[in-house]
Amino acid sequence: MLAWDDARDSARPGILVAHTIGGRSEFEEGKARRLAELGYVALALDVYGKGTQGSDFDTNRSFMNALLNDRGELQSRLLAGLQFMRQQPEVDAARTAAIGFCFGGLCVLDIARTGADIAGVVSFHGLLAAPGNTADNTVAAKVLVLHGWDDPMATPDAVEALAKELTLMRADWQLHAYGNTMHAFTNPAAHDPQQGKQYDRGADDRSWAAMENFLVELFGKQEK
């Protein structure tokens, strides 16, 4: 799903939007539209393929785990999405970035880990674990990790491991940790603190603003 403002006639920076465990949904499409309103072209990816969305959480988890167990295949699909976005006439192929949420946060970190020629990636409450097939790469992308400190799926140990990994891979990386904040903090439908998932308006606003500033650092101010 590609979102752009057709009142513009020049090519614009292209931003991939990588989906949560649930597959591409209105949530990610809404993020793509907000990016289009900011002056970018945004492609909401579907790495499960063909609009796949499971009917329940366990089914979606099986889709996600299939790709987590074959990170090379996941990375191929992600890079194919990046390549596809670059080919769209609305997109300035030399100026690309990626954002992602939850599983999609892991996806955009994996794009960076491949060493792909992409200006930057932004992970929102992403899974942080290294893929195991990229340790010798150099990260070209600037990396911004937006993280709820109380996220049980990304513990302080995982933060420290990511920091070491990205430093060894020579990444220009940043991590913004939000206190009293759990997994899924950008998702207004998340209300499951027992499972460590909870929407947080403050962290949602702060993380989106941090992403906006990061995109301006990468691409300059966009005309609206």
Next chain:
Amino acid sequence: MLAWDDARDSARPGILVAHTIGGRSEFEEGKARRLAELGYVALALDVYGKGTQGSDFDTNRSFMNALLNDRGELQSRLLAGLQFMRQQPEVDAARTAAIGFCFGGLCVLDIARTGADIAGVVSFHGLLAAPGNTADNTVAAKVLVLHGWDDPMATPDAVEALAKELTLMRADWQLHAYGNTMHAFTNPAAHDPQQGKQYDRGADDRSWAAMENFLVELFGKQEK
């Protein structure tokens, strides 16, 4: 040292600026002037007192250590500075914040730890260790910690301890970690990577921008 723009006639939010180990200097006074240009009133503190600056690093360390060994006295001086700033006619006493660098980063965290009625504090490459006399307090201030991940004076363990401390004290806290970044990253004179101190232009710019955004979150946009 108070900095303000006398072209304005209304009271403005007041921002304390807490100094490094070196005592109040042109560095902190420059930060105060930049804050005045942004529409705030800024007070560059002198917690050593009477313009004290040691002639060498070891002397300055002795001044700092005297206060680190008496955190209650340090906190009293800081709160006296806050009170003094509130009394200035240029300052809107209901809208105050504090920023600090290195030792001054510790100072502003200590202001927050006292439970002081202050809207927010921003620590730049601050020392993070808890004072030992504030654990039962509730933090009223919003807290933003801007941190070089490779700072040997604030290790990942110290980050984790601070996160636990501030969470227990119910603070609204955030920590921005910058990769490949050492202590003193805002100080253009810092060039001592063997000692873990190094200026970093990228982290300097990012951290100042993060502070500006944080002050807007606290006080709204200021007229310039």
